[in-house]
Every structure is written in C-alpha cells, then in structure tokens.
Amino acid sequence: MTSVTVQGVAKSFGGRQVLEGIDLEVPQGNLTAVLGPSGCGKTTLLRIIAGFVHPDAGVVRLGGLPVVGAGHRTLPPQRRRVGYVPQEGALFPHLDVRANITFGLPRGLRRGPRLADMLDLVELPRGVASRYPHELSGGQQQRVALARALAPDPAVVLLDEPFSSLDASLREGTGRAVARALHAAGATAILVTHDQGEALSLADQVAVMRAGRLAQVAAPPELYRSPADTEVATFVGRAAVLPGHVTDGFAQCALGEVVVGSSDVRGDALVVVRPEQITMSSPRDGLVEARVADVTFYGHDTAVHLEVLPSGPAVVARIFGVQVPARGAVVSLEVSGQVTAFGLPPRPLD
Amino acid sequence: MGAGVAALALLPLGFIAVYTVTVGPDEARELLLRPRVGELLVNTVRLVVAGIALSVMLGLGCAWLVERTRVPFGRVWHLLLVAPLAVPAFVNSYGWVSLTPRVEGFAGAVLIVTLSYFPLVYLPVSASLRGLDPALEEASYSLDHSRWWTFCRVVLPQLRPALLGGSLLVGLHLLAEFGALQMLRFPTFTTAIYDQYRSSFNGPAATMLASVLVACCVLLLYAELRLRGRRRYARVGAGVPRSVPRHELGRLNLLAVPALAGLVALALGVPLSSLARWLVVGSSTAFPMDELTAAASTSLTLGGAAAALTVLLALPVAWLAVRQRDLVSTVIERSTYVASSLPGIVVALALVTVSINVAQPIYQTFVLLLLAYAIMFLPRAVVIVRAGLEQAPPMLEDVSHSLGVGPLATARRVTLPLLLPSMGAGAALVFLAVTTELTATLLLAPIETTTLATRFWSHSSAASYGAAAPYALLMILISLPATYLLSRRPTEPVAS
Known part of the structure; x- marks a missing residue:
C-alpha cells in the first residue's frame, strides 16, 4: 500500500475551471474523505487520480512516484494499481459476482482462494458468488464493487459516493463494513462524499472542497472543533x-x-x-x-x-x-x- | 475508420453528384421539369406520408397492446407481429396481386407496403415501452392525471426516439421500394429509374430522377434529426428497472383480439395462404431440386457474409455517434443513412461504373455485391448497434481499466459481451434484408449466379405464379431463424 500526493492539480472543462491548485497528502493506510457539495469538482479529482481524466496542471504521485505531471510519461489507469468503486457500483451486468470480483486477477488466480477471501472481507455470504448483479440489493452490489476493487491488491482504493444510492438504514451499516474492510486490507483510500456525517464518522482525515478548491484538510475532531472559516463551520455540522x-x-x-x-x-x-x-x-x-x-x-x-x-x-x-x-x-x-x-x-x- | 465507412457509403451519392454536374444545368432542367417527374413526385410523397402515418398508428397501437395490457397470448402476438419482416414486400404483393388485381394503384400500394413495414415501428417502440420506468407514469397518476393524458404527455415523449427512428426506417424503405410497387403498377421514382435504365439505358435521365429521390431522403433525415434533439438516453442505474404494471383490458379484449387477429391475417395470412394455394394448385408448379438448393445456398452464403461485414462496418460508426457526440460524428452517422435511401439499382450502377474504371478485378464478383449490400443495409446495423452501445456506459470500461485490464482486453471482456446481443440483432436484420434483396442482386451478381429472390422475380414477373412459389417459400423459411432472433426480448439473460 502506498501514499497519495496531489500537488497543484488544476482542470477546466470547456472554459469552466473545475479544479484549481489542489494540494492533498494521503498517508499510507489512511482513509481520507473528500467532502463537498455536488458539482464542487470532487469526482473530477478522483478521476484524475485514477487516470481517467488528464489534469491541465499539477502532479499526482502514488507512493512517491509521479503517475502524471512533473514531466514524466503519464501512466495509464490500468498500470496505476488504483482500485475504483464508482457511484452505484457499476458492476458488469453480464458477469456473475464471482466473475466480477475476480475480473482484475490474472487468469491463473481466478479459481483460487481470493474470491472467498474477498467475500469474507466485505462480509458477504459465499452463496452470492453465483448471483448476477440484478439479483443483489443495493448494499450488496456496493460490497461486491469494493471486493472487485480490492481483489487485485491495489495500491490505492478510490470510492466515488459509494453509498449515495443506498437507503439511510443501509448506508451506515454498509459504510462501516466498507471502512472495516479497507482497514483490514491496510488500504490507502480516498472516499468522495457530500454527506458530512459519512465523512466525519468513517474517515481518518477529511478534505473539505468548495468550488474547485480545498478549504481545509484535517482530522474529523479538529475539523469540527477548529474550522478554517465560517463556511466550513456551517458545512461541517450545525x-x-x-x-x-x-x-x-x-x-x-x-x-x-x-x-x-x-x-x-x-x-x-x-x-x-x-x-x-x-x-x-x-x-x-x-x-x-x-x-x-x-x-x-x-x-x-x-x-x-x-x-x-x-x-x-x-x-x-x-x-x-x-x-x-x-x-x-x-x-x-x-x-x-x-x-x-x-x-x-x-x-x-x- | 468511421470516416472510411462514411466514404464508402457516400460513393453512390458522389456518383450521382458527378453525373448531375456533367449533365449541365440546361439539360438538367429539361430532364426534371416534365409532367412525368411531377407525377412521380406526387406519387412518391403521398406513398411515404401515408405509409409512415399508418405504420406509426399500427406499430404504436400493437406495441401498447402487447407490452402494456393483459391482452391474451401476448407473447404469441409479439412473434406474429414481427413475422411480416420475414415476408418480403414483393412476396406480399405477389400474394395480393395473384388474388385480386384490385390492389393495384395507390390505396393497394399503401396497404401492402404498410403491412410489410409496420414491424419496423413496432419493434423499437415495444422495446422502449418495456424499458420505461413505471415511476414516471405513477407520478403522473398521483397528480390526478388521466390514463389518456399520461399516455400523451408522459409516455409518448419518451417513445419519441423509437417512433422517429422507426418512422425514418419506414420512410427510407418506401423511397427505395421497387419490387412490390412494380408489381402493383404504382410508379414512384425508384421504379421509374429502373424502367429508365432497363428500357433505354438512359444514364443521365435516370440519374436526374435519382437526384430528386436523394433530395427526398435528405429531407427525411433532416426532419428526423431536428425532431429528435440531442438528448442522451443512457440509463446508468443499479440492477434492472421494475417491471411495468399492465392494464386490464376487460371487455375491450373483444375489440383488441379481433383487431390484432385481423392485422395478422392481412399481413401474414393473405400472402402465406396465397403462396400455399399456388404451391398446391398452380399449373406451373414444379420442384426443380437442384436449382432450389443452389439458389438457397447462394442466398444463405451471401446473407451471412454481408451480415458479418455490415455489422463490422457499423461498429465504428455507432461508436462515434454514441461516445463522441459532435458534428463530425453526426455527419458520419447520417452519411451512412443517405446511401440506404438510394434504390439498390443506383448503388449497383454506381459500383459498376466505379469498379470498371478503378477496380476492374472486383467487377462481376461477390466482393462487389457484398460491398453494395453493406452500403445499402449499413443503417439497419448502425441503428441497432448504436442502441446497444447506449446501454453500455463508459464507466464500465473505466472500472475495467482501473482493475489493470488494458484496452484490448476490456473490449473483449466488457464492451463486446455487452454489445453482442445488439450486434446479433443487427446481423439478423441485415441477413433478412440481403436474402430478400432484388435489384442490386439482379445487376451485380456474377453471371449465372442466382439467388432465391432473383429466381422468384423472374418467374413471377413472367406471371408463372406457381413456379415462383417454391422460391418464395424457401426465402421465408431461411428468414425465419433471423426473424425469431429479432423478436427475442433484449432483457433476456445474455450471460452463460
């Protein structure tokens, strides 16, 4: 597992500045939440780290090695070892749970014990392995998506609003289970969310994003006790x-x-x-x-x-x-x- | 890649444009401003307008009955309503004409082409009705809106892409229809061009007629483009949508069932029973087994090869249209449509001229014939592959890349499996079209090569209805598997 370093990242789409001067340090094994209202650019930041979007400026380092920027050749997503859990899971609809979870494994390992380990890690019964995505509940789909991302043993896991489509009652339990699984795997993780309760309760570190800039990066208690300005104060808690x-x-x-x-x-x-x-x-x-x-x-x-x-x-x-x-x-x-x-x-x- | 396909598709159009220019403005005016041209224009336009209107009414009505009500035997009706696609329009008109000559003329022509082509509206509309989210209708009911109001204001707007796409297909088919209209003695531009070529080999006159036909086609494409707008229809949701509640028809079944039965009787019953009659009682009926097998195997080979080639060519075009929506990709997609509205004979003669001049070795070979089929039937494959691609969100490819899987392996393991059902449907549609294609085959097939369609045509145009019958029967039989493939619901499991 590795650290994630983002320095001076900027991005604009069609003349509109979406991200500006983003600096973020996520230490190894840390779960960082990027918290912000919808449209603030947090998903774009995640997609830049994953390699789906190319930044206009700035450097992204994984474990100290630049993957984009700093004059280095840009590493394509498939070579970054970054697990990605998109909104609503985005499971492959034509594959069952087993094939989804083992999708990123080399052919020889797909029949090995990794599947059972992953199901245990995300606290799903072994029996779901032969089901298809449309036969799972929203919370189960989300856990399978996490297991799929963790199976190839990625350096970093990125989660894009993974719980926003779940019922309030499922959201907390699934969130806890996901955080437990990430810690058990020792994963460095970045979770994007607009839910401040989710960010404060699950993350080791919270980065508050506002209109394409980071307003404050701090541990949850510090963020709550010493907000950087009145806007952060009212956004994080009442x-x-x-x-x-x-x-x-x-x-x-x-x-x-x-x-x-x-x-x-x-x-x-x-x-x-x-x-x-x-x-x-x-x-x-x-x-x-x-x-x-x-x-x-x-x-x-x-x-x-x-x-x-x-x-x-x-x-x-x-x-x-x-x-x-x-x-x-x-x-x-x-x-x-x-x-x-x-x-x-x-x-x-x- | 997409541009290359578009260039191939635009070849016949370029041929017409060059001819029109070489003819010069004076002669062009002389050739176009004739009472005969006006008469053809009126005939063509009223056939297209009436044919589209009737197809939309029948297609929409049937789709609603089968998908949204508890009409008895829904699945059976679905199969029967798709089945007319397996009966070529010229076989349908053969069935009617050999029964009564009173179907000749405008009313008969509209009736018969509509019975042949309304499934082109029925299929996409019923697929859309299945995919609609019932929550929208429930929201409308909860606002105290009536069923009728909800259907017009909530359901119809969502069906718009399917209705417009289906109407466009019907319109383009009618502009290019030859066999049925020739048999019904209802002259349009397409039949006039054929006669012109056949009787006098008058190149410039026929090409000028074709240029008017191309103008009609461009107008139709433009209208569909304007009406459709630029909305995206990709659904990125978890799982599958809830199934739609169906309306209880109650006593209305007494109307609905006879209506469906009547339609099926007209569209399938008449041509099939007439065919059966000729098979049994026709004095000229004979079963020359050698000729039948030879023609059937040629048809099968040509259909299969053309389906594979066309779907391959459709992939880059559909890809650009869905994933890179801009002016260039729209132009490329639309330019593949232009070619299909040209009558097969224009495509064929363009290819003959071009191949004689620049590619002599492929003249009079299957390669040229396959290219003609690909040009003509590309839109059918594009429309269906495109719809399939819209169901495969790019997010899935991103996820695959993040799992360490490269672009090629992602295409093989994610995109292709998701596209296979629609590629299969596209291939089936092209196969159907090729096995029943007449004009281009007549002109481009290597000498001594005959297909089921050309055999049928030579017999039936010589009024030996009985001798034609076995070929029509075989044509329908080898079309059946492809028609069945098309009638399958796309939501059926695609996984192993």
Missing part, C-alpha cells in the same frame, strides 16, 4: 454564526460573554457556536433569555429552535434526554466550552 466583539480571550455576542479558544483574534469578529454548546435553564437574572420557537424530537436527542429575546438571532440548541421544553416557553441560555472566532476586516470610517 453552527450559529453570530457577530461579536473580542477582547482578551472573551467575545461579547447575542448569547452573552463566551470564551474564545486559542486565537489571536481581536476586535469585531464572527463567533461560531455549536448547538450542543448551548445549555438551557429556567429564567435567571443576568443571563440571555430566549423563547422556544420549535422543538424537533429525534429520539436520541432533541433540537430546540430558539429566538433570543427581545429580537435577537435564531439559534438551535441540542439537548439529550427526554426532558424537553414546551414550545413558547422562555428559557435562559448559557454557552459552555470554547468557541471559535473569526476576525472581520476593520469597518471603514464613515
């Missing part, structure tokens, strides 16, 4: 972005005085508050008050939509347990823990 003023590590905002985490921001700023940082209590003097506008009960937790009184911004608090406030009730708010603040350019003088 957040209230409130205008405020920072002095000496404290910010004054619509939710009162909050502690700003390690930051050298001073003056006018935007303050990012996560829903689970907001706690509610019965009205008390000296605290910010809010009215409960709506309550959304999810079972494991509850989202409480609040309007800060008298005419403040709308924020969301997430609380656990079954004790939920009634709609229309007035509560006091406090912010626990540290928040992230982003400095604003100084306002021009009137």
